[in-house]
Structure formats: structure tokens, C-alpha cells
Amino acid sequence: MAFKRVSATVFVQNDQVVKSYAYSKFYPFGNLHTCLSILDRWLVDEIVILDISRKRSISSYVLEQISTTSISTPLIYGGGISCIEHVDQLISLGCDRIILEDALFSNHNLIHLAANKYGSQAIIGSLPFSFSLNHPISPIFPDYLHNQYSNLSVLQLLDNCQSLPLSELLVSDFLHEGSFGDFDLNIADFIYHKSTFRKGVLFFGGISAPIANILLSHSNTTAILLGNPNYENELCIPVFKSLLSKNSLIRPSSSLPH
Amino acid sequence: MTTIFQCKRCLYTSDHPFGITFDSEGVCSGCRTHSEKQCFDLDKRKSLFLDHIHSIHNACLSRNPDYDCILPVRGTPEYFYLVNYVKNTLNLNPLVVAYNSHFNSFVGIQNLDLIRHVFDVDLIHYTSNPIIYKKLIRHSLASFDSIRWPFLAGETSFPVRIAVEKNIPLIIWAYHQPTEQVGIHSYDHFNRMTRHSRHEFDLMGYEGHQIIDVGSLVSLSDIYDVSYPSNSDLIKHKVVGLYAANYIPWDSKLYAEDMIQSFSAKSARNDRTFDTYDRIDDMTYMSIHDIIKYCKLGYSRVRDNLCREIRFDRINKIDAIEAEKYYNSFPADEGVHRFLDWLDMDYGSFNWFLKRLPYYDNYQSLINSSFSTIPPISSDFLVNSDPVGSSDKFITFGKGIALT
Numbered sequence: 257m258a259f260k261r262v263s264a265t266v267f268v269q270n271d272q273v274v275k276s277y278a279y280s281k282f283y284p285f286g287n288l289h290t291c292l293s294i295l296d297r298w299l300v301d302e303i304v305i306l307d308i309s310r311k312r313s314i315s316s317y318v319l320e321q322i323s324t325t326s327i328s329t330p331l332i333y334g335g336g337i338s339c340i341e342h343v344d345q346l347i348s349l350g351c352d353r354i355i356l357e358d359a360l361f362s363n364h365n366l367i368h369l370a371a372n373k374y375g376s377q378a379i380i381g382s383l384p385f386s387f388s389l390n391h392p393i394s395p396i397f398p399d400y401l402h403n404q405y406s407n408l409s410v411l412q413l414l415d416n417c418q419s420l421p422l423s424e425l426l427v428s429d430f431l432h433e434g435s436f437g438d439f440d441l442n443i444a445d446f447i448y449h450k451s452t453f454r455k456g457v458l459f460f461g462g463i464s465a466p467i468a469n470i471l472l473s474h475s476n477t478t479a480i481l482l483g484n485p486n487y488e489n490e491l492c493i494p495v496f497k498s499l500l501s502k503n504s505l506i507r508p509s510s511s512l513p514h
Numbered sequence: 515m516t517t518i519f520q521c522k523r524c525l526y527t528s529d530h531p532f533g534i535t536f537d538s539e540g541v542c543s544g545c546r547t548h549s550e551k552q553c554f555d556l557d558k559r560k561s562l563f564l565d566h567i568h569s570i571h572n573a574c575l576s577r578n579p580d581y582d583c584i585l586p587v588r589g590t591p592e593y594f595y596l597v598n599y600v601k602n603t604l605n606l607n608p609l610v611v612a613y614n615s616h617f618n619s620f621v622g623i624q625n626l627d628l629i630r631h632v633f634d635v636d637l638i639h640y641t642s643n644p645i646i647y648k649k650l651i652r653h654s655l656a657s658f659d660s661i662r663w664p665f666l667a668g669e670t671s672f673p674v675r676i677a678v679e680k681n682i683p684l685i686i687w688a689y690h691q692p693t694e695q696v697g698i699h700s701y702d703h704f705n706r707m708t709r710h711s712r713h714e715f716d717l718m719g720y721e722g723h724q725i726i727d728v729g730s731l732v733s734l735s736d737i738y739d740v741s742y743p744s745n746s747d748l749i750k751h752k753v754v755g756l757y758a759a760n761y762i763p764w765d766s767k768l769y770a771e772d773m774i775q776s777f778s779a780k781s782a783r784n785d786r787t788f789d790t791y792d793r794i795d796d797m798t799y800m801s802i803h804d805i806i807k808y809c810k811l812g813y814s815r816v817r818d819n820l821c822r823e824i825r826f827d828r829i830n831k832i833d834a835i836e837a838e839k840y841y842n843s844f845p846a847d848e849g850v851h852r853f854l855d856w857l858d859m860d861y862g863s864f865n866w867f868l869k870r871l872p873y874y875d876n877y878q879s880l881i882n883s884s885f886s887t888i889p890p891i892s893s894d895f896l897v898n899s900d901p902v903g904s905s906d907k908f909i910t911f912g913k914g915i916a917l918t
Contacts, residue, residue, distance in 0.1 A: 272533045275699075283543055283698055284533030286714035294710040297745065488705040490754070491745060 259506035260472050261301035261479040262497050264486050265460060266291050268307045268335070271317040275484045276308065277434035279384075279398070285487050288321040295486065296327035300493045301507055303327075304426075304458075304481060306355070307335030310400055314342050323349045334382055334426075338363070343370045347378070355426055357382035360413065364420065371421035380458070381422040385410045386431035387442050395446060398430055414451035422455065424478055429461030434484050437464035444471055465499035472504050521545060524821040525834055526696065531811055532715055534696045547697025548825040551763035554701070563761040564604065566704070567684060574683040574752045581636075582606035583684040586613075586673040587629060589622030589795035591770035591779035596688045596758055597633050598773070607635075608686070611676055613669040614641040615796045617853075618909040619902045621780040622795025627914025632777045640672050642739040644910060650740070651857065653730040658718050659810050659871060661803055661853070663725075665796075666716045667740035674707075677753045678743045689759035691715065695818060707755025709742055765826060766791060767895070774896050782899040785844045788837065789819040790895040794902050801849025801903065808842060809871035816841040829891060836890040845881045849903050856908060 266288065267276045273291050274282040285291070288305070295303050307318055314336045322331065333346050334355025343366075346354055359366045360381050371379050385397035397413075399406040417425055427447065432438040439462040447453055456478035459471050468480045486492045502508040520527045521542035526534060535543045571577065585600055585608040587593040600606050610633075612626055630637040647664055654663035673685050687707055692698040692715045699705040713721060722737035743753070758764070770791035773779040781790040784800035793799040793815065800815060808814040820834040829837070854864055868874050 269535075272535075274535060281537075282535045283547075283700070284535050284696060285698055286533055287719070290710065290714045290719055294713065484703070487708070487710065488699060488703050490706060490708045490748060494745075494749070 260477065260504050261506055262468075262493055262500070263302040263304055263332075263458070263479050263481045264295045264298075264300045264493060265304045265306060265481045265483040266295070267483065268305060268315070268318055269309050271309075271315055274308075275434065275487055277484075279308065279400075279430055279433055281434075288318065289325045292321070292325045292327050292329075292331075295493075296329045298491060298493050299507060300329055301479070302330040302332055302352070304332045304334065304355070307333075309336065311336050312338040312358075314345065319345065319349060322346075322351065332380065334380070338366070340366065340369045340373065343374070347374060353378045353380055353423075355380045355382045357384075360417065360420070361408065367420050367422065376421035377423045379422050380424045380426055381417050381420065382426040382428075383410070383413060383417070384428040384430040384433075384461075385443065386429050386461075387440055387446075388431060395443070410446075411451055414447060414453040418451075418453045418455065424456035424458055425453065426458045426460060426481070428459075428481075432462035433460070435462035436485055437467065438462035439464070439467050439471075441467065441470060444474065444477070448474060448476065465496055468496070469499075469501055472500065523831065524824045525813075525817050525831070525838060526821055527813075529812075530696055532692045532696045532698065543697035544695055544821065545697070545825055547693060547700055550701045551765075554763045556762070559761040560603070562704070563756075563758075566756060567604070567606070570684045570752070570754045570756075574681075576681065577683055578681045580607075581609040581680070581682050583608050583686050584673050584677050584680075584682050585610045585635075585686055586669065586688075587626070587637075588612060589618065589625035589629075590793065591625065591773045591781055591791045592766045593688065594625070594629060594632075594773035594777055594779045595769035596686070597629055597635060598777075599758065599762065600686055601633050601635065609676070609680070609682060610635045610637040611673050612637065612639045613665065613672045614639055614910070615665050615798075616641070616644060616647055616908060616910050617796050617798040617856075618912060619782070619795055619797045620905050620909060620912070621782045621899045621902065623909050623912035624780050624899070624914040625795065627912075628777065628779060638676070640668075640739075641911070642668055646736045646739070648857065649730065649732060649736065650725075653725055653727065653732050655857075655867070656730065657725065658720065659867075660718065660806060661798060663717065663720065664740060667722060670712045670716050671740055671742045674743055674748075674753060674755070675741075678747045678751050681751055683752045683754060685753065685755040687755055687757050689764045690757045693757075694759065694764065695821070701760050704760045705757065707757070709745075712742065766822065767826070767828070771896060774898065778898075780899045781896050783897055783901045785846050785849075785901075785903065786814060786841050787816040787819050788841065788889060788891065788893040788895060789816075790893075790897050792819055797849060797902055797905070797908055798853050801846040802853040805846060805850065805877065806868070806871070809868050809874045809877050812873040812876060813838075814842055833891050839880065839883075840890050842877075843880045843883055846903075852903075852906075852908070 267274050273285045330352040332353045333351045385395040387395050395410045396405045429439050458479040460481035471477045518527050518529050522540040523545045526542050583606055600608050650664035651661050655661050677685050722741045725732050782794045783790050786800045786804050804814045823829040
């Protein structure tokens with residue numbers, strides 16, 4: 257069985273860490289340096305920084321915080337990456353991998369360029385989608401630029417992702433993002449049984465321990481991401497890991513360093 | 515240059531040191547979170563509180579049989595409410611703990627003694643070594659532009675250390691200050707005490723081990739009293755800190771007045787605020803600390819008090835702006851000199867220190883402006899003791915009894 261990760265998501269918006277609820281309601285939570293340092297002590301498997309400021313550039317604040325924080329946990333960054341120079345900058349600062357979302361729809365060239373330069377293992381795609389009461393069969397995904405749901409087909413996008421040089425796909429249940437235990441398992445079912453996408457999947461958005469155990473039981477699920485609960489509970493991920501089936505995890509929660 | 519803007523409802527601005535967000539209507543996260551208090555279903559929340567307490571107790575089978583929880587308190591009236599609620603509403607037997615600020619006022623000491631007496635609880639008032647504490651305050655002032663770091667570090671670590679040492683897994687804190695001010699957590703999320711929050715919001719981003727320094731002579735042994743237990747200790751003893759304000763709609767004024775009526779809790783006047791219940795236990799808080807805070811951040815504690823009053827609809831924003839200017843104009847010289855004497859620092863050095871801070875000029879112009887001697891708002895806050903600054907010296911140890 258492939259080993260799986262439990263990772264921490266850190267949202268940044270306008271140069272501060274925020275807790276996000278369905279990507280529409282935001283609560284401030286201090287600075288990135290503290291956040292990275294604390295998560296590093298928790299033995300999380302990786303830290304995913306997502307800048308959701310919706311700008312087509314990378315914040316100098318985020319870059320400065322990444323470069324000045326000394327951590328040993330692998331770092332993944334997503335948000336505002338629109339050219340290969342951005343990718344170069346992030347990799348040179350110590351990010352292990354990058355997440356591309358807009359490029360999946362509008363800039364396949366960037367994905368190919370980045371994969372050629374750093375290897376497809378360094379590239380993760382991002383596809384937020386959900387089922388709603390009005391859309392119980394065909395999932396919807398948000399078009400944040402136009403503040404509406406996109407007309408594109410999620411199934412088609414998933415099939416496209418299979419042919420792109422991506423190592424994994426980050427799938428977030430955007431309608432339940434920020435909740436605890438509301439993740440819609442139909443999303444995993446849709447990916448694994450309706451689409452042709454067969455690469456690794458990282459799930460995010462309202463995942464509780466029982467849901468995580470179900471998701472992790474599928475061979476293509478490579479990671480579970482937790483966001484808001486990390487700010488609300490002491491040692492959230494180590495405690496969360498202790499509730500998961502241990503033999504599937506890359507680093508079970510057996511001991512904490514300090 | 516970043517544009518600073520103010521909340522449409524309260525006085526907080528976008529450069530609040532805790533961080534703040536604004537919605538599309540220009541209302542801050544603090545006001546939005548505060549509005550949840552109006553919708554509290556008290557019975558449901560109480561039942562949830564008890565559920566959470568029981569699950570914490572059940573998870574720790576070998577917990578201390580003498581105490582159900584630890585209650586960190588200060589010598590101010592609102593903490594009477596916390597002890598009363600835990601003891602008489604939740605029917606728990608708490609171990610009450612307080613960390614000594616070394617700058618106690620007489621009312622602060624009296625209140626702690628009253629809490630012990632009227633609620634018949636065990637109370638530990640812990641005092642760090644005064645020589646080391648003074649060293650830490652010097653370091654805090656020089657490095658963080660604040661005299662509060664040692665107290666905040668001790669106040670937030672001592673109850674947790676006691677929880678670990680005495681095997682009492684539950685700590686009930688009164689409220690989470692960043693949530694009360696800028697709404698960091700929704701009350702529906704029932705956040706718990708975390709090292710992260712302490713580090714970020716209480717300790718200004720500095721842990722004890724980061725202040726060990728040859729220059730200030732702070733050594734490893736000096737920081738024991740202000741250090742938080744290790745992650746493995748927290749896991750081993752299953753220590754959990756709950757916030758009472760997630761279960762009851764915390765209103766300092768309402769609770770303080772209830773406790774003054776019911777248990778004769780003490781209140782007193784502070785020069786730089788209209789609030790006679792807040793921080794009256796510490797003689798430095800509304801004097802030197804408040805002035806440093808203003809020069810450093812551009813606002814002082816009275817803004818925190820006024821924002822709370824605006825959110826409870828007890829004052830309008832226009833009056834609050836006037837009141838803020840009025841109370842910010844008090845120089846509090848007596849309190850400043852008292853602290854400088856204690857620290858062996860001369861006024862010239864202190865003034866040099868203040869001048870380095872970004873809002874020093876604003877402070878100077880405020881204290882030089884001529885305001886009416888009558889406050890712009892009429893205050894119905896109760897006063898039943900002498901002013902906080904009426905004593906010549908700080909009280910390091912006290913029993914709440916005045917000997918003449």
C-alpha cells in the first residue's frame with residue numbers, strides 16, 4: 257500500500273493568514289512565519305500555502321516569510337502563479353512543489369514549461385468542485401474572476417488533467433471548505449468512478465477522521481489536507497493522525513519532538 | 515503605501531496588530547463575530563459546555579480527584595463571574611490560579627482575596643523571582659517595545675504547567691482576547707487554547723527560548739516560569755483549554771456589575787479609560803503600558819473598551835471618537851515615574867525610548883491639546899474603591915487587608 261500524507265493548509269489573503277469558510281468568509285489569524293513554525297513542530301507531512309488574494313502575482317510578503325522561516329517540513333505553494341519566473345522564484349526559495357489552478361483552464365503551456373524544468377512530480381493541479389442541491393448529478397466549480405459558477409465540465413477537466421504533466425490533483429469541496437465533517441464523499445466517487453483521472457488525489461474541505469479513513473482507503477488518495485481545525489485545536493494534526501488507520505500513513509503520530 | 519481604513523461600525527482599523535478582515539460592507543471581523551453573541555441559545559451552549567467538559571474528563575481516566583478544572587483569574591470583577599459560573603452553575607470544583615504581575619493594585623489584591631473567600635476555592639497566586647522578572651521586563655522593553663511580555667508569558671503558561679504537574683486536564687479560560695477584539699474565531703467553532711494563539715497574539719511572536727540572550731543576561735533558567743509545557747506533556751496529560759466566552763455571551767461590564775452587586779467585587783477608576791472594571795488589578799496597565807501601546811500602535815486600551823461598548827450598543831461611534839481623544843490625552847505621569855523608579859530607569863532614557871516609536875508625535879500632540887476636564891461621555895460604570903494609582907508603590911505580595 258502506498259504511504260499517505262496528512263498535510264496542513266494555510267490560506268493567505270492580502271498578506272495575512274486567514275481561516276476561510278467556503279472561500280467567502282474570512283477570519284484573520286496572524287502571520288505566516290508563526291504558522292509555519294508551529295506546524296513544523298507538529299510533524300505534519302507537508303504544508304500547503306495557498307494565497308487566495310486572487311492576484312496574478314506572488315506576494316512579496318509571502319516570499320519573504322517563506323525565505324526567512326527555517327522549517328524542515330516539505331512546502332507546497334499555490335496562488336497567483338502565472339509565469340515560469342514565478343515557479344523559478346518559489347523553487348529557489350525552498351518550495352518543494354507548486355500548485356497550479358488557473359493554468360489548468362487557460363495556460364497549459366505554463367504547466368508543460370514547469371514540468372520540463374522541474375519534473376512533473378513538482379507540479380500539482382488544483383480543481384475545487386462540489387455538488388449542490390441544484391446540481392446533484394453534475395458538479396459545479398467556481399469561477400472566482402467572474403464571481404459565478406463556471407460553465408466548463410468538471411468531467412472534461414478531470415480527463416484533461418490525466419493527460420497533463422501533473423503528479424497529483426488537489427480537489428477541494430469548496431462549498432464545505434472550512435467545515436469539519438461535511439466533506440461530500442460523492443466527489444471522490446465522481447473522480448474514481450466517473451472520470452478517467454487516475455493520478456494521486458489530495459482531498460480538502462471539511463474532512464473529519466471517519467471521512468479521511470474512507471478517502472484514504474482508496475489507492476489513488478495520496479493526502480488529506482486540514483485547514484481551519486489547525487487553528488482551533490491544540491496539536492490538531494497529531495491528534496487527527498492518531499484516529500486514522502496507521503499502516504497507511506507515511507508518518508504515523510507516534511511521537512512528537514518537543 | 516497601504517491605505518488604512520476604519521470599520522464602519524467600531525473604531526478598529528485595518529492595521530490592528532492582531533490582524534483584521536473586513537467584509538463587503540466595510541464591517542470588521544470583530545463586529546461580525548461579536549454579533550453572534552446576540553443569537554446565543556444559552557441552554558444549548560451550557561449543555562454543550564458540559565458535554566465538552568465530560569468528554570475531556572472521560573479521556574483522562576487517572577485525573578486528579580481533588581479538582582475538576584483549573585481557572586486562571588485576575589483581580590478584576592469579571593473573573594468573579596467566571597468563578598461563580600464554573601462553581602455554582604456548572605457545579606465544578608476548580609483550582610483557581612493567578613500569575614503575579616508584580617504591579618498589583620490594592621483593589622486587584624482585594625479582589626483575589628474576595629474570590630478565594632466568597633467562593634471558598636483554593637487559589638494559587640504564583641510569583642516569579644522578582645529579580646529575574648525585572649530582568650525579563652527590561653529585556654521585553656528593549657526588544658519588544660512592551661513591558662507586558664513577561665506577564666503574558668507567565669499568565670498563559672503557569673495554568674498549563676499546573677495542569678500538567680497536578681494532572682488536571684481541563685483549564686477554563688475566561689475569553690480569547692483576539693476573538694473578543696477582532697473576531698479571530700466564530701463562537702460557533704468553540705476554539706480551544708493553543709500554543710499557536712499564545713505565541714502569535716500574547717507573546718508577540720516570541721517564545722521564551724528566543725529571548726535567551728548574552729546582552730540582556732537572560733539565561734535558560736530565567737525562562738522556566740514563562741515557558742509552556744512540551745507537546746508531549748500536553749498529549750500525555752491530555753490538557754485542553756476551553757474558553758467560557760464560547761458558551762456564555764461574555765460582557766465584561768454586565769458581568770462585573772452583577773458581581774459588584776452580588777459579591778462586593780471591587781472597582782476603581784483608571785485615568786486613561788472610563789472603564790472602572792477593566793485591568794484595575796495592575797497599576798502599570800493603564801499608565802506606562804498604555805502610553806507605550808499608544809506610541810507603538812497609534813491607539814490605546816480605551817479603544818478596546820470603546821469598541822466593546824459600541825458593539826453592545828451602549829455608546830455611538832461619534833461619542834466614542836470624542837471619548838477616545840479625551841482619555842488618550844492623559845499623560846499618567848505619576849504611574850510612569852512609579853514604574854521607572856521600580857526599574858531604575860531615568861525619565862530622559864524613557865523619553866528617548868518613546869521617541870523611537872512610530873506614533874510618538876501623535877501622542878505628544880494629544881497630551882498637549884486642551885480638552886475639557888469633563889469627560890465627553892457620561893459613564894455609568896460603578897466605582898467602590900480608591901483609584902488604581904492611589905497607592906505609592908506596587909504591591910508585590912498582599913492579603914487584601916489594609917493595615918493602618
